[in-house]
Amino acid sequence: MAEKHLGKQTVYFAKPPSIRATASIVGPKEGKGNLRQSFDYIIPDELWGEDSWEKAESKLVRETLAKVLQKGSMSNDQIEYVLAGDLLNQCIAANYGLRETDIPFFGLFGACSTMAESMSLGSMLIDGGYADNVVCVTSSHFCSAERQFRYPLELGSQRAPTSQWTVTGSGAALLTSEQTGPFIRHVTTGKINDMGIKDTNNMGAAMAPAAADTILTHFADTGLVPDYYDLIITGDLGKVGKKICLDLLKMNGLDIENRYNDCGVMIFDTKQQDTHSGGSGCGCSATVFAGYIYKEIMKGNLKRVLFIATGALMSPVSTQQKESIPGIAHAVAIHRSLD
Amino acid sequence: MSYINAFLVGGAICAVGQVLIDKTKLTPARILVLFVVSGVFLTALGIYQKLVDFAGAGATIPLTGFGYNLAKGVFNEVDQTGLTGALTGGFKAAAAGLGAVITFGYIMSVVAKPKAKR
Numbered sequence: 001m002a003e004k005h006l007g008k009q010t011v012y013f014a015k016p017p018s019i020r021a022t023a024s025i026v027g028p029k030e031g032k033g034n035l036r037q038s039f040d041y042i043i044p045d046e047l048w049g050e051d052s053w054e055k056a057e058s059k060l061v062r063e064t065l066a067k068v069l070q071k072g073s074m075s076n077d078q079i080e081y082v083l084a085g086d087l088l089n090q091c092i093a094a095n096y097g098l099r100e101t102d103i104p105f106f107g108l109f110g111a112c113s114t115m116a117e118s119m120s121l122g123s124m125l126i127d128g129g130y131a132d133n134v135v136c137v138t139s140s141h142f143c144s145a146e147r148q149f150r151y152p153l154e155l156g157s158q159r160a161p162t163s164q165w166t167v168t169g170s171g172a173a174l175l176t177s178e179q180t181g182p183f184i185r186h187v188t189t190g191k192i193n194d195m196g197i198k199d200t201n202n203m204g205a206a207m208a209p210a211a212a213d214t215i216l217t218h219f220a221d222t223g224l225v226p227d228y229y230d231l232i233i234t235g236d237l238g239k240v241g242k243k244i245c246l247d248l249l250k251m252n253g254l255d256i257e258n259r260y261n262d263c264g265v266m267i268f269d270t271k272q273q274d275t276h277s278g279g280s281g282c283g284c285s286a287t288v289f290a291g292y293i294y295k296e297i298m299k300g301n302l303k304r305v306l307f308i309a310t311g312a313l314m315s316p317v318s319t320q321q322k323e324s325i326p327g328i329a330h331a332v333a334i335h336r337s338l339d
Numbered sequence: 340m341s342y343i344n345a346f347l348v349g350g351a352i353c354a355v356g357q358v359l360i361d362k363t364k365l366t367p368a369r370i371l372v373l374f375v376v377s378g379v380f381l382t383a384l385g386i387y388q389k390l391v392d393f394a395g396a397g398a399t400i401p402l403t404g405f406g407y408n409l410a411k412g413v414f415n416e417v418d419q420t421g422l423t424g425a426l427t428g429g430f431k432a433a434a435a436g437l438g439a440v441i442t443f444g445y446i447m448s449v450v451a452k453p454k455a456k457r
Binding site for chain 1: 356357360361364367368448453454455456
């Protein structure tokens with residue numbers, strides 16, 4: 001039995017890694033949203049001087065990595081691994097964004113759950129003694145995601161009321177082995193969870209069961225209760241998925257409503273910004289974590305946070321072949337201090 | 340008066356599209372195909388011609404009007420050349436429209452760049 005494994009799906013870190021710094025860069029629309037104060041930089045327009053959306057997304061990754069290293073006072077050659085992923089085919093935003101960094105690279109695909117996935121694996125690398133400094137970075141871009149998953153913007157399609165708005169932005173976290181905090185205490189790795197939802201305009205509903213499952217498993221594995229956390233926050237369920245997640249948890253006897261929120265609900269002003277169900281994408285949970293959540297932890301307003309990034313693991317091909325949408329959710333527990 | 344008729348009928352057709360987006364799980368591409376095919380059927384049943392007579396461009400400009408154009412082309416061509424008109428009529432009637440779409444679409448794609456939605 002692995003000594004750091006708790007219950008079915010959870011890992012407990014004996015020497016918990018610290019999050020030394022975070023960085024977030026977002027698009028202009030996110031820069032007008034509810035959390036605009038918390039981001040490091042707001043790009044002036046979606047192309048950011050590049051000639052395609054995909055190149056702009058790679059630039060987001062590249063600049064966010066540079067920003068997190070600058071904020072953490074570290075250079076590229078001090079980083080043992082960079083763990084990164086995005087939503088594009090073959091994760092090209094990360095591949096091209098990081099090709100000149102000279103840092104050993106693991107490319108990840110967890111759809112919109114990639115931020116928590118990369119932080120989970122990064123923490124294991126550090127606690128396992130394989131690395132001292134690891135950067136986790138993910139991105140998404142509204143315009144490249146529309147082309148990837150729905151229709152090219154040139155078509156000018158209308159959006160359905162349950163649809164979510166892919167966040168343009170990139171978030172990064174620099175994890176280190178030093179004991180300065182904030183600390184990553186537990187990681188609960190999610191299972192693929194498919195309840196048969198087929199509507200790609202309703203990803204919140206497809207991912208909510210996975211989020212509920214991971215939250216329930218986290219508390220079962222650790223023996224903790226929801227009151228232990230100041231904030232339990234899912235990645236990008238949106239308004240529709242957030243309600244489904246709460247209902248599913250209540251059906252299983254867990255009420256977290258007074259300390260629960262969703263990054264996709266928080267990032268935009270859904271009434272003013274016409275974003276329908278809310279934000280989504282790897283960049284949604286990544287920028288809200290790297291911006292808002294991390295800053296609130298550093299200010300001392302949040303002492304313990306359970307961060308659950310959620311992903312929809314479908315592709316345009318599986319959608320065309322009428323497959324349902326598998327969901328995934330990974331949880332990372334972050335503590336301000338070790339008491 | 341003809342402006343009002345065009346506005347009412349054209350607006351009603353577009354409103355049907357909005358309801359389909361809001362209330363069903365149909366993707367935009369499916370709704371477009373549905374509109375073209377509906378235009379063909381309604382023309383074949385003789386209904387769409389009445390709508391065109393009443394509303395003019397209000398009925399011919401929305402996508403159902405493209406279906407109307409295809410079906411009407413087939414009817415005319417079958418009358419003139421027999422059954423092969425069923426294969427050629429639609430293309431002939433739509434040729435000007437499709438040629439314009441491809442030509443202007445190409446020109447615009449060269450001179451214009453797509454912008455992000457806000």
